[in-house]
Amino acid sequence: MLSFIRRIINSKAGLIVTFIVLGLVAVMFGLGDVSGLRNGNLGKDSVASVGREDVPAADLRQRVQNAWQNARQQQPTLDMVQFVAAGGVDNTLEGIINTNALSQYARMQGMVASTRLVDGRIASIPSVQGVDGKFSQTAYDQLLASQHLSDKQIHEEVARDTLTQHLLDPTFGATQVPLGVAQPYASLLLEKRNGEIGFIDTPAMGKGAAPSDAELATFYKRNIARYTVPERRLIRYAIVTPDQMKAAVTPTDAEIAQAYQASRAKYAPTEKRDLVQVVIADQAAANALAAKVKAGTPIDAATRAIGLEPNVLKAVEKSTYAAQSSPEIANAAFSAAKGAVIGPVRSALGYTVVRVDGIQQIAGKSLEQARPELVTALTAQKTLIAMSNAHDKIDDAIGNRATFDELVRDQKLEAKLSPPLLSNGVNPDDPNSKPDPAFAQVLAAAFGAEKGDEPQIVPFGQGGNSFAIVSLSDIVPAAPRKLADIHDKVASDFVIDRAQRAARQTAIDVVARVNKGMPLAQSLAATRLQLPPSKPIPDVTRLQLANVPRGTPPPPPLVMLFSMKEKTARMLEAPNKAGWYIVYLNHIERGDASKQPGLIDQTRSDLGKAMGQEYAAQFGEAVRRVVGVKKNAKAIADMKAALTGQGGSN
Incomplete structure (x- = not known):
């Protein structure tokens, strides 16, 4: 909630804990990262060493x-180049290092994760549970096969993360903060600030002279990641739908x-009745109620008069009513x-x-x-x-190492090949596109497979009643587009970049x-430029910034306002190279x-x-x-270069 607490959590130390926790969640709640669990010491092929263990590339x-x-589940347009540039490789490596270091330290202290505990945690993973919510050996075997893992590797990784969690849990429980510490921070939330904001927009700088070929070549090389197409895959697939059956x-x-x-019972003629029923424990009271109703008093009024409903x-229907009351009462009522x-x-x-309020005769249906x-x-x-039979037959054939072509031929399906897709x-x-x-799916x-993997069966469409056979045909490595093919795009980017740098100097x-x-x-x-006039920033508090609606971050200029000295100005870059804010x-009015x-x-x-x-972050660092x-x-x-298409191999 609080902006200053966000900064603590997002600090370098806070990130350590974040990735430790993410590592635990990834393993224990779905094995989303299970295909990365590999053991062994690769020496020169390692990206890091943690104690006596190497982290293989x-x-x-x-x-x-x-x-x-x-990450793409939250941001579908995120490509690998952007992910790496945002620290994806470094942060992932930190998570691996932290988990390995903590588990080794736990063993140094004599801590052990018992086989029974590890088995229990594995059994609680949704991916290995059957429709009844219990552990399914079949689902577990399928998971191991699809991820190319052994039972031993899974147990070792879960044991490692269990020890890590046992070390960290006590430190997360430190939540006692004295009043004298909390009050100054709470007062900060009530602090008011006001000021003024201006904007230096990039278009105001003008386009300038057309770039030369040499300038474009230099710009293209310096920004090669911007023009790199991420890895693409060609997918062979065949769809099985109900219409084909x-x-x-x-x-x-x-x-x-x-x-x-x-x-026959469903289509036989039936009779349905509307009934009003009253059950009374005393026979005399029941006789009196029946007499009143037969004399003309409405049954609901007569019933409420004696305190009942x-x-x-x-x-x-008669059968339903007989089950609710008795056959004798149902025979009488019907x-x-x-x-x-x-x-x-x-x-x-x-x-x-019982009073019979309505009778409905429902005719039966002939064949x-x-x-x-x-x-x-x-x-x-x-x-x-x-x-279901088609799915099982194909699944059995895959288990017997049938190829994609054999599956399509035997099932008389239409094989399709996608273009190279992101x-x-x-x-x-x-x-x-x-x-x-x-x-x-x-x-x-396809993006979870490697070349040469066996075909897979996955759901297809939104209805859940179709499925597809999928096989990875080929992988197109990430690679930059040729300058000649995107000349106009690079020229446009060059002009915008030059104007943006000019706007920065003006700011x-x-x-x-x-x-x-x-x-x-x-x-x-x-500046003698056609710029929008400056605008006042009325009083705003830290609490107002902290309480913005979830999913709507506060305006960056206002956030920066609370990290400045009184009677000073600072500049802040606007998104998409649009220009520069001057704040x-x-x-400052203290809270x-x-x-x-x-x-x-x-x-x-x-x-x-x-x-x-x-505390957990400091403990992890120690x-x-x-x-x-x-x-x-x-x-x-080298790995970053390979992932972004700038290395010699993919």
């Missing part, structure tokens, strides 16, 4: 791929007749005329009085009348069985003049939370959570020093 690469896929699932006359006979039954009063009749709960309904139900049933389903060579939601399977000059005493509006006018802080105990209590709670994370951590900077750099 293959491990890190696979985990980065998985982390990128997870039509010939085999059309019900025969014999099946329809058999279904009709099995449902009638039970109204609408459109009830043999009486409309408006008749039955009873009192002895029942298990006392004496029952021909029921045929459309029966055909629909039988078709759906036979389709479900046919799809992981979001877009073909970057087609300007009109858009992601197909129905294709999402196919993409996930630097404006800030320098303001900090020497010139008013912001006058300093903006001194001037005019006045006082002494009369707001609720705010102080909330601050104590938030600080306590941050303090627990800080463990790293004890165990010993070394990084192979060259191997890490």
